[in-house]
Amino acid sequence: MWCVLLQRRRLHSSLCLMKKLRGKTPAEQRWLTRQLRDPYVKASHDQNFRCRSAFKLLEIDDKFRLLQPGDGVVDCGAAPGAWSQVAVQRVNSAGTDPESPCGTVVGIDLLNIPPLDGAHFLSSHDVTDPATHAKLLELLPNGQARVILSDMAPNASGFREMDHEKLIMMCLSLIDLAEKILQPGGSLVCKYWDGILVQKLQERLSNVFGSVRTLKPNASRKDSSEKYFLARMYRKPVKRR
Ligand SMILES: C[S@@+](CC[C@H](N)C(=O)[O-])C[C@H]1O[C@@H](n2cnc3c(N)ncnc32)[C@H](O)[C@@H]1O
Missing domain, CATH: 1.10.287 (Helix Hairpins)
Structure with missing residues (x-):
């Protein structure tokens, strides 16, 4: 039967x-x-996430507990907004839990990001642009964030090496952003595509973070060269005179 x-x-x-x-x-x-x-596509529909990538951040955060109620979070390359949905839930920026401190989530993207309760979005903004950094300083409490997330990716040209280099440059620009807005002890999660410049990025991150590790969440497709660096314990570099 x-x-x-x-x-x-x-x-x-x-x-x-x-x-x-x-x-x-x-x-x-x-x-x-x-x-x-894809089971993650189905699960994202069932759980009202804007796309399946939510499960990558959920997996990372379940394991490493990066996002705590009350934290300030910057989500780079936020459209359509699934990572921001996760961040809003975890830092309580919509004030859903009145017993916990209320955090802040600011998402940035070149594209339009549909509004989300608990998040402030800078649509049509470039993460690498100093003018965007200035806006972030205004939006974050005391101009500081506890966590920078980046799932940014350039439009793929189809030339693997070129796309890899472009994304690494974008990741390197996050180190400049961190210097402006990341609290000492804070964390950075950034996506990269595997290739020859990964070691350089890892070295640059290791210069300013106490710990840097590579992650490949289960929700990240096996046939994709995408991986993530999780960099923790940020040490603000001392400014030279
Ligand atoms: C894979 S999507 C991000 C998905 C998102 N994490 C989510 O969960 O909804 C990558 C995004 O990076 C954005 N992006 C690429 N370069 C950027 C830049 N320089 N500044 C801001 N956003 C950028 C793209 O427009 C694209 O929307």
């Missing part, structure tokens, strides 16, 4: 899939099939 029900259900999902794929190009069909089979 169960076997028959299971077969019927499988047949039903295959028919639904075929319907959805009709009229699509082969590339669109591949993308759609992957999306429909």
Whole structure:
């Protein structure tokens, strides 16, 4: 009996899939099939996250407890806003838990980020632009954040080395941002694409953070070269005269 029900259900999902794929190009069909089979896509719909990437940050935060109620968080490359949704929940910036301190979440993106209760968004802003840094100093309490998150990624050109270099440069710019807004002892999570410049980025992070480790969350697709650095215990560099 169960076997028959299971077969019927499988047949039903295959028919639904075929319907959805009709009229699509082969590339669109591949993308759609992957999306429909991805458990994180389904879970993000079920849990009202704006995209599956929420599960990468949830996994990192469940393991390392970076985001605490009351913290100030900057989310770089925030659109469409799934990481910010996680940050809002974890730092209580929407004041959902009246017993806990209320944090601050500021998200930045070149694209538009739809509004989210508990977050302040700087849409159409470039994280690497000093004018954006100046706005952050105004928005954060005492101009300071406890955590900088970056899931930023440039538009992929298809040239692997070039895209890798571009993303590493963006990650390096976060070290300048940290110098302006990150509290001593604070943390940085940044995405990079694997390649020859990773060691240079790791060295630069190690110069100003007490601990730097590489992460590949389960929610990050196995066939993607994406990885994350988690850098903790920030030491503000002493300014030279
Ligand atoms: C993978 S998406 C981020 C997804 C996001 N973490 C979420 O959970 O919704 C990468 C984002 O980085 C943004 N981005 C790329 N370069 C940027 C820059 N220089 N400044 C701000 N955002 C940037 C892109 O516009 C894109 O929206």
